[in-house]
Amino acid sequence: MNKPVKIISYTLLSLGIIAIIALISINIVVKNKVENFIKDDLPDHIERSYDKISVNTLDGTILLKNPQITVKNIEDGAKHTFVSAETLVVSGISYWELLFNEKIHIRNITLNEPSFKYYKDRVKSTKDTLQKKTKMEKSILVDAFHVNNSNIALYEKGNDSTKIYTENLSFEIEDIHINQEIFQRKIPFEYKEFRATGDSLFVKANSYDNLSVGPYSIKNGNLIFEDLKYYTKFSKTELSHLLKVQRDHYDVSINSLSIEDFNFGFRDSLFFSEIKMITLNDPQAEIYRDKLVADDLSIKPLYSKSLRELDFDLTIDSVKIKNGALKYEEKVQEENSGGAIQFHDLNADISKLSNTYQEPEKTDIKIKAVFMDNTPIDIDWNFDVQNVQDQFLFKATVGPLDAEKMNRFTQPNLKVRLQGHVSRTYFTIDGNHDSSTTDLKINYSDFKVEVLQKDGKKKNKFLSAVVNIFVSKNSDKKDEHFKEGTGEATRNKTKSVFNQLWISIQSALKKIMI
Template sequence: MNKHLKKIILAVLTLGAVFIIATVSINIFLKNKLESFVNERLPENMIRSYDEITVASFGGSLSITNASLIIKNKKDSVKHTFINVEKLKISQISYWDYLFKDEIHIETISLENPIMAYYKDRVLSSKDTVQKGIIDIYKPIIVNKLIVNNSRFAIYEKSEDSTKLYTKKLSVAIDDIKVDKNTVKRKIPLEFKSYRAKSDSVFVKVSPYENVTVEDFSIVNNNALFEKVTLKTKYSKKKLSQVISTERDHYDLNLQTLKIEAIDFGFNQGQFFAKSKMVGLTAPTLEIYRDKLVSDDLKIKPLYSKMLRELPFRLTVDSLKIKDGNIKYEERTKSENMGGSINFRNLNAAISNVSNTYNSPEKTNIKINANFMDNTPISVDWSFDVNNKTDAFLFKANVDALAANKLNSFTVPNLKVRLEGRTNKTYFTIDGNSEAATTDLKISYSNFKINILQKDGKEKNTIFSAITNIFVSKNSKSDDNSFKEGTATANRDKTKSIFNFLWISIKAALVKIMV
């Protein structure tokens, strides 16, 4: 072997040895840095532990097994957040960026089988948490991908049924994350480019009375799909009436899919915002029951325009669509029965500008088509301007032929009234605001008759029925194509909902025309 070849081999071996020594040294250095960070740099109110930190000599990777973190209040040391991770792996740390760009650049951070629990009622409020940041960041941290696999996450609160939120088999991936000394002070302490998430089970307690469940959901490229969504009152109808002190609706909602497109959210000048191009609800079935024997809720009920205007965050939904919906409303007014019902089937709706961010004169527009009481087509065109503080609105509707006896499922148990005859066509326009409304109505009807029933709701009260029908016009005109028209004004009862306001407005016009 000549001298020249020996020199080349010696140089290669020397460089290899230097590389191995440098790699091992840097890995040991990084391991020590991580251990130092975990043990010294985390705040005192964070209790941390782990079984082992291992280093891949040539991969620039670190693994932590059985890591746990417990966060407690600084003032009273009450523990409120518990995190356990079976394995945390930090892969492909860039030595070059660390040494020459003064930043920590990581290809992937993965968490396997994490379990997270947060006890909301144990946390003491602290106004300076966001401004000061959770930890001090000396070098920017850039992560190409954060992956969370098969996690369980729960939020608990102080109540008899303490679970506020629970999800299992939740997996999340976030791309192009950046954390530095400025981002950690924000309400969302990091910047990111995109995210994906999926889970096969979600439970949310939305109030002391109602729960939401989702069988499956996924978020991909800022588009979310929730499947088999339910919102249900946790009590039976009878039990709810026993536990509430004032009127409250009993809900049973089943939704095939909920789709949210082009999601965007965050904080702008300290205020939270949420945006979506389109929200779609497919095949919702909603049953609402109200027991009117329970004491009235005398709180002021804002109209929808005011509710949107006074949301505590900025909401922008360009379009909301409902497809193939069914709604049933039951109301009980008599103690001897469970009430009567009305329904809307095959309901389709298109709503634009569900928002409090646009400027006048742009309006929220609601267009609805449905079958009322099974087979009577009804169309609605409803609009209002969120920025108009008088809460002015315009509500227009067309109702096709309706057999009056279809309404008996509601009027008999609740009003002790049985109807006969038919309406051929009804048009009405309600021009209202938060105080009052004027209704223009025209209606064609024939052979209309009101039968007042006895207290048992079965037999006809002949005398009262005869007297009532003296004052009610039997037909609108001499033929089915003729209309009776009228205009009436109704004052709003602000302790009632918008639907009560619409009903008393229509009723005022009907009474003026027919009586």
């Protein structure tokens, strides 16, 4: 080997050795800085640990194995948030941005197999307080943040403490931006894309009811939830023993629920939620109420008032219910299990379910269903959320109905048995939060009422005869004749919306049939 070649070879070898030593040195320096940051620069109320840290400055990667974080209150040291993961990988750190543009720019952050546990009842410091105390010297840009197969649990005080739990949640957020100004907002970061999938979700809705969800997915503003169940965790008998005042027992299932174009945020510190469409496929609901429990005498607002008085802006353009079923059961008498009314093949279109639309825009509800076994019913219901009188208009057309079908409800609850046939019924209820006026047209024939004895089975002949003296047997001898009448009703504000609808119809029926 001649002398020039030797010189070049030795020079390249020396440069390579120097580069390797420099790279190792830089890795050591960066590793020490990361370790010192974790050790010294994080707030004192955040405990942290990890098994191993490795740094590769060549591709800007930092890896932490088995990182763990515990957050405690500043005031009393109570631990309330626990985070652990199999690995945390930060890759694609831009040193150019860090050194020359005062920005932390990261290509990707990946958290594998993390577990989040949050004990709400232990928290004394608020997020807003922590944000205000934190000063960000550099803005942060993250191209993609991945969380793979996480389990998240939120707990509250008490034996039945699980408030929210989800399994195998994976999500990705793209183009995250944080700076000092953004960090002071209610939502302390901005992003462009969000995607998530999960195996299951559990939510404790209240002290009596739970919500469970099967597989679900989220892609930006489009959400799909499958196999939803909203249910009372106690049996009907157990619930009645626990209650001081009446409330419903629920058993509701929905095959799938989809939400389109969901957007949320804050405008002038007021939270808003906007949705283009909600679709419920095959909802099946069984609702039971034990009327032997004491009445709940609190004031029940109409739906328009409930929407109007929400403490945030809600805008839902449309809601669709497809192929639903509803069974409502009441227990009124101690000696039996109660009576029920049912709807099936229920389809509904609801528009402008919102408190942001202004007059003359109205919330409009259109429902088509089959009542009891084979009676078609069409409903058109609308109200103006901004109307402080809570005025509404409820129109319905009811098809042919054998009165005997109603005995499933009237016999166990009212100890009354009905006979006869109703060909068609039309009614319009014009109401508000105080009263209602109902116009009703009905064609019926061979109508009889049997008042039953205390056992609810045998006919009380005397009372039945007296009642039928006052009840009109037919609307008229002519097949096409309708009897018409107008009734007025005063709302009992301690009762539900549906009680007002019922007493309104009842007031008109009394004028026509008695």
